[in-house]
Amino acid sequence: MQNQIVFITGASSGIGAACAKIFAHAGAKLILAARRWERLQQLANSLDIPSEKIHLLQLDVCDRLAVESAIANLPSSWKNIDILINNAGLSRGLSKLQEGDFQDWEEMIDTNIKGLLYLTRYVVPGMVERNHGHVINIGSIAGHQTYPGGNVYCGTKAAVKAISEGLKQDLLGTPVRVTSVDPGMVETEFSQVRFHGDTERAKKVYAGVNPLTPDDVADVIFFCATRASHVNINEVILMPVDQA
Ligand code: NDP
Secondary structure, three states, X not given: OXXXXXXXXXXXXXXXXXXXXXXXXXXXXXXXXXXXXXXXXXXXXXXXXXXXXXXXXXXXXXXXHHHHHHHHOOOHHHXXXXXXXXXXXXXXXXXXXXXXXXXXXXXXXXXHHHHHHHHHHHHHHHHHHHOOOEEEEEOOHHHOOOOOOOHHHHHHHHHHHHHHHHHHHHOOOOOOEEEEEEEOOEOXXXXXXXXXOOHHHHHHOOOOOOOEOHHHHHHHHHHHHOOOOOOOOOEEEEOOOOOO
């Protein structure tokens, strides 16, 4: 992992921030992207690695032109991305489809599907050209099991599963790897974002379950990224023991 370039979207909190820590510890160079600049700076300051091994990007993955420009304008020493972790994502609301909020739908579809597609589209050609690379998409158990009120979020994560499988097919004949890491419940800011900052409602989500930690998920992502180069882990589902 020494000096490999790892691009992590949604690095400002939760699973993305945990990935930053584990890959930094292993000697990687990190491109950390998210919208909240101060949070990225705090994370960078907390990582015990030289500043020249971190490149911060304030980036909204939903903005295709911004993604294109961010990738095109990376300094030359940061251009050769070895690992792309498409982690930025969110859920909004829990409501019946027939009562759903259009803004919530758009945010989920734009971030979880289109954002992931934009990053992949702009980063993967360089990997193919250099004959080296790994795309790790963060899906969810929600892409395998649909729960009441989860309609659109589950749909976006089912799309991530299909896109990961499709990309794997499209990259056959190249050494570029594709993995989907699909966690169950992880305690992060995810639930607060889902309920638009309603902390009480967010806490209730974890009642009766000992959820995964962001580090649990980052560990699995790191494992997938560090197999021998001929080994592709296509998909991993990891769940809290007590989540159905
Ligand atoms: P967090 O809310 O802690 O982190 C989400 C991250 O995504 C933040 O860093 C946020 O940064 C970033 N993000 C959201 N929208 C955008 C955007 N438009 N552009 C750039 N970055 C964005 O949640 P998690 O760590 O839990 O979520 C990470 C991934 O894991 C998501 O894809 C989620 O769907 C998935 N997941 C989470 C589970 C859970 O139970 N927590 C379970 C299964 C999967 P910022 O706001 O600064 O832009």
